[in-house]
Amino acid sequence: xxxxxxxxxxxxxxxxxxxxxxxxxxxxxxxxxxxxxxxxxxxxxxxxxxxxxxxxxxxxxxxxxxxxxxxxxxxxxxxxxxxxxxxxxxxxxxxxxxxxxxxxxxxxxxxxxxxxxxxxxxxxxxxxxxxxxxxxxxxxxxxxxxxxxxxxxxxxxxxxxxxxxxxxxxxxxxxxxxxxxxxxxxxxxxxxxxxxxxxxxxxxxxxxxxxxxxxxxxxxxxxxxxxxxxxxxxxxxxxxxxxxxxxxxxxxxxxxxxxxxxxxxxxxxxxxxxxxxxxxxxxxxxxxxxxxxxxxxxxxxxxxxxxxxxxxxxxxxxxxxxxxxxxxxxxxxxxxxxxxxxxxxxxxxxxxxxxxxxxxxxx
Amino acid sequence: xxxxxxxxxxxxxxxxxxxxxxxxxxxxxxxxxxxxxxxxxxxxxxxxxxxxxxxxxxxxxxxxxxxxxxxxxxxxxxxxxxxxxxxxxxxxxxxxxxxxxxxxxxxxxxxxxxxxxxxxxxxxxxxxxxxxxxxxxxxxxxxxxxxxxxxxxxxxxxxxxxxxxxxxxxxxxxxxxxxxxxxxxxxxxxxxxxxxxxxxxxxxxxxxxxxxxxxxxxxxxxxxxxxxxxxxxxxxxxxxxxxxxxxxxxxxxxxxxxxxxxxxxxxxxxxxxxxxxxxxxxxxxxxxxxxxxxxxxxxxxxxxxxxxxxxxxxxxxxxxxxxxxxxxxxxxxxxxxxxxxxxxxxxxxxxxxxxxxxxxxxx
DNA sequence: GCAATGTTTATAAACATTGAT
DNA sequence: GAATCAATGTTTATAAACATT
Ligand SMILES: [Mg+2]
Ligand SMILES: [Mg+2]
Numbered sequence: 001x002x003x004x005x006x007x008x009x010x011x012x013x014x015x016x017x018x019x020x021x022x023x024x025x026x027x028x029x030x031x032x033x034x035x036x037x038x039x040x041x042x043x044x045x046x047x048x049x050x051x052x053x054x055x056x057x058x059x060x061x062x063x064x065x066x067x068x069x070x071x072x073x074x075x076x077x078x079x080x081x082x083x084x085x086x087x088x089x090x091x092x093x094x095x096x097x098x099x100x101x102x103x104x105x106x107x108x109x110x111x112x113x114x115x116x117x118x119x120x121x122x123x124x125x126x127x128x129x130x131x132x133x134x135x136x137x138x139x140x141x142x143x144x145x146x147x148x149x150x151x152x153x154x155x156x157x158x159x160x161x162x163x164x165x166x167x168x169x170x171x172x173x174x175x176x177x178x179x180x181x182x183x184x185x186x187x188x189x190x191x192x193x194x195x196x197x198x199x200x201x202x203x204x205x206x207x208x209x210x211x212x213x214x215x216x217x218x219x220x221x222x223x224x225x226x227x228x229x230x231x232x233x234x235x236x237x238x239x240x241x242x243x244x245x246x247x248x249x250x251x252x253x254x255x256x257x258x259x260x261x262x263x264x265x266x267x268x269x270x271x272x273x274x275x276x277x278x279x280x281x282x283x284x285x286x287x288x289x290x291x292x293x294x295x296x297x298x299x300x301x302x303x304x305x306x307x308x309x310x311x312x313x314x315x316x317x318x319x320x321x322x323x324x325x326x327x328x329x330x331x332x333x334x335x336x337x338x339x340x341x342x343x344x345x346x347x348x349x350x351x352x353x354x355x356x357x358x359x360x361x362x363x
Numbered sequence: 364x365x366x367x368x369x370x371x372x373x374x375x376x377x378x379x380x381x382x383x384x385x386x387x388x389x390x391x392x393x394x395x396x397x398x399x400x401x402x403x404x405x406x407x408x409x410x411x412x413x414x415x416x417x418x419x420x421x422x423x424x425x426x427x428x429x430x431x432x433x434x435x436x437x438x439x440x441x442x443x444x445x446x447x448x449x450x451x452x453x454x455x456x457x458x459x460x461x462x463x464x465x466x467x468x469x470x471x472x473x474x475x476x477x478x479x480x481x482x483x484x485x486x487x488x489x490x491x492x493x494x495x496x497x498x499x500x501x502x503x504x505x506x507x508x509x510x511x512x513x514x515x516x517x518x519x520x521x522x523x524x525x526x527x528x529x530x531x532x533x534x535x536x537x538x539x540x541x542x543x544x545x546x547x548x549x550x551x552x553x554x555x556x557x558x559x560x561x562x563x564x565x566x567x568x569x570x571x572x573x574x575x576x577x578x579x580x581x582x583x584x585x586x587x588x589x590x591x592x593x594x595x596x597x598x599x600x601x602x603x604x605x606x607x608x609x610x611x612x613x614x615x616x617x618x619x620x621x622x623x624x625x626x627x628x629x630x631x632x633x634x635x636x637x638x639x640x641x642x643x644x645x646x647x648x649x650x651x652x653x654x655x656x657x658x659x660x661x662x663x664x665x666x667x668x669x670x671x672x673x674x675x676x677x678x679x680x681x682x683x684x685x686x687x688x689x690x691x692x693x694x695x696x697x698x699x700x701x702x703x704x705x706x707x708x709x710x711x712x713x714x715x716x717x718x719x720x721x722x723x724x725x726x
Numbered sequence: 727g728c729a730a731t732g733t734t735t736a737t738a739a740a741c742a743t744t745g746a747t
Numbered sequence: 748g749a750a751t752c753a754a755t756g757t758t759t760a761t762a763a764a765c766a767t768t
Binding site for chain 4: 735
């Protein structure tokens with residue numbers, strides 16, 4: 001920590017909502033490895049994405065290859081291409097197309113390919129033998145509900161076979177994004193959106209009962225399942241209306257799904273300093289942050305709690321104290337280090353709607 | 364840091380040589396994002412892998428699917444299957460086979476598939492149309508040598524088209540490994556070793572002149588290219604001899620490609636304490652570690668240097684001092700915290716061959 | 727301006743310890 | 748009281764953004 005002078009309250013750092021792991025690991029143990037993991041990430045933070053390279057290349061539209069194979073930029077995922085493969089295409093053609101595409105961009109090029117089986121010729125992932133697309137139909141709430149209170153029942157009837165996210169390994173580079181924008185690949189975007197939705201469902205498809213060997217991780221652990229899907233759904237619905245101007249607007253998205261510009265350390269200080277005695281239990285810290293920054297309640301992966309704990313342990317400024325009776329342990333801020341930061345010192349809370357702040361009047 | 368009592372010298376932690384990112388990010392900027400990234404990882408650390416679940420399943424041998432597709436456990440990489448696909452197989456069969464295999468193991472199953480094109484029927488990746496396997500032939504040192512001093516010239520004539528590492532995304536889980544053991548899939552292991560070599564080469568295949576758009580990251584930055592290939596080559600050659608007993612033996616592999624069980628913090632202490640004045644420049648710390656732990660010279664990703672710097676900054680025990688003339692900055696160990704650890708306190712260095720230790724007698 | 731060095735934050739993970747059934 | 752399991756706490760690793768030299 002080093003107690004360097006003038007640490008910024010508002011994080012400037014934090015670029016990239018980083019692409020994160022792929023196959024990753026561990027079961028559904030604790031907050032980490034949340035079921036949300038490994039989905040193509042992106043986290044919906046459109047802001048913070050549009051900075052660097054103009055890169056005049058823009059060679060990212062639809063591209064046709066032998067055997068009816070088409071490769072299109074993924075409409076939202078950076079560095080990703082969707083490869084539509086006719087069912088009658090031979091493996092050799094597939095490999096050649098991928099190879100060609102891979103060579104074309106070299107190290108700078110996209111490094112993920114998602115293979116989908118297009119019907120027989122072109123239109124891609126529409127009606128294909130092995131699946132049925134329920135697409136927009138309402139959740140129906142069947143499938144082993146009664147689990148948690150509302151653990152997104154709409155993710156269940158998956159469309160298994162046809163869509164598989166393959167991750168293709170180009171050597172390196174990624175700063176040099178291929179600038180996947182809404183403009184390119186516009187023509188197929190609706191179809192692809194469907195596919196993508198499915199793919200992402202599939203990505204976070206838990207044990208839908210289709211796997212015999214999975215008999216343990218479905219309990220409830222820490223898996224609140226960061227309801228991101230619901231957001232996704234609303235997102236899609238909203239996107240169907242304006243399409244153009246609502247890119248990185250400032251309405252609902254911002255207040256709920258946008259990550260606050262404060263570091264964990266700052267937020268913990270906000271939380272603790274918001275109390276009378278300047279001390280707070282871990283659980284209350286969680287709650288305070290969720291109440292004041294909906295991002296963590298709704299869209300952040302469960303691992304954010306791990307990060308909170310990590311910060312509490314790591315930084316010397318946070319010291320753990322035990323209540324008089326020795327029952328409860330509180331986190332406090334070392335007096336020498338406490339700048340008495342509070343949220344409203346750095347942010348006048350307009351009037352979002354979360355001002356009630358059930359501070360849990362710590363015992 | 365907290366100066367907790369009795370910090371272990373030998374790391375017990377460090378399980379998983381973690382599967383890491385997939386698409387990851389950034390260009391070849393500094394040590395991070397090394398070109399080695401995203402290759403199937405695994406890092407060769409077989410030890411530390413064989414702990415948990417006995418898992419009586421053992422359904423991991425060779426398996427045949429329609430259209431001549433075969434799926435075999437990867438002989439060394441855990442959680443990975445090699446899918447041998449005849450060139451005449453249709454995409455539908457491929458997807459079905461993968462789907463079936465995926466379902467079979469469910470969430471617990473392997474989450475990576477490597478697709479290779481087998482000749483036309485079975486024997487897998489042997490003689491295939493688009494490539495030629497030099498296999499054991501000596502490096503020959505042709506191809507654009509005169510680069511660095513010896514930047515693995517043998518990696519060049521790659522076998523491009525036929526082998527592609529695809530990463531297949533099973534939803535979650537990984538703790539429940541499929542227990543990939545040397546025993547299963549024994550029959551094909553030699554063939555697969557060849558394939559694997561190529562695949563991994565391809566995985567870190569840099570810009571071999573085949574990509575037009577890559578015109579900048581090839582400079583020299585920090586990209587020493589973690590010569591893992593050379594190791595791999597020797598590996599293959601060595602594997603051709605014993606095959607059975609040399610599985611996770613203790614000979615060459617261990618001393619070079621196996622990660623030492625010491626934390627960065629410990630290694631930095633070893634380095635600094637190995638000097639007279641108990642101080643060392645960053646660069647010399649790098650060098651000392653590389654000299655004493657070949658892993659970091661040869662197989663670690665370039666990001667390890669980032670980690671070194673991170674540790675130096677993070678831990679209060681490491682304090683930076685400036686030489687008398689104010690020119691050079693040395694890293695020292697805070698006296699209160701210095702347990703005077705040295706490498707030979709914890710490890711009698713048999714007689715590996717790296718004892719000369721050009722300590723760079725810091726100016 | 728660039729590369730090396732240094733600092734800080736974020737995330738994931740392994741594992742230990744404590745608390746509650 | 749032991750066995751389990753969940754919550755909490757600590758530490759290491761890695762990647763990244765950014766600052767400073
Ligand atoms: Mg602390
Ligand atoms: Mg330090």
